[in-house]
Amino acid sequence: MASEDAAKPADLVRAFLASLLKAALTSEEGHGRQWREEAAGFRGQLGQVDAEALDRLKLDGLWWLALGDATAPELRPEEGQIEFAQPKTCPIAMPEIVSAEVAIDGLVDRLVKSAATG
Incomplete structure (x- = not known):
């Protein structure tokens, strides 16, 4: 990525996974649609990332970080679509x-x- 302002591949993958998780946790009527759109935006950015850079990422580690992002205390009032596990x-x-x-x-x-499921 040429620009210093461009997001790092790991940050994009983490944000993509967190957006998917947030969408899974919330109803489609509420912010669920917003989280899906956000994930689509991150996916678009990931399409510009070098495949070798993506291959070097530790996907399971990014998954755990995304889990933490998606279950932040400020999001809990909206959650309830699924019991999170x-x-x-x-x-x-x-x-x-x-x-x-x-x-x-x-x-x-x-x-x-x-x-x-609950």
């Missing part, structure tokens, strides 16, 4: 993260299904 390893592979062919809604649905 996500897998310890990232359930989304890097090719799915960067591929425009994989629907954001499908990824959110997968996270909802992979969580413990």
Whole structure:
């Protein structure tokens, strides 16, 4: 990435995963749609990142950081779509993260299904 202002690949992947998780935790009527749109924006930025830079990332580590971002105390009043208990390893592979062919809604649905339901 040429610009000093450009986000780092790890930051983009973390933000993408956190947006998906927030969408899974909230209802579609509320901020859920906003989180989906935010994820789509991060995916667009990830499309500009060198594939080798993405391959070097530790996806499971970024997943854990994204889990923390998505469960921030200020977001708790909106949460309730699912009881939060996500897998310890990232359930989304890097090719799915960067591929425009994989629907954001499908990824959110997968996270909802992979969580413990209330």
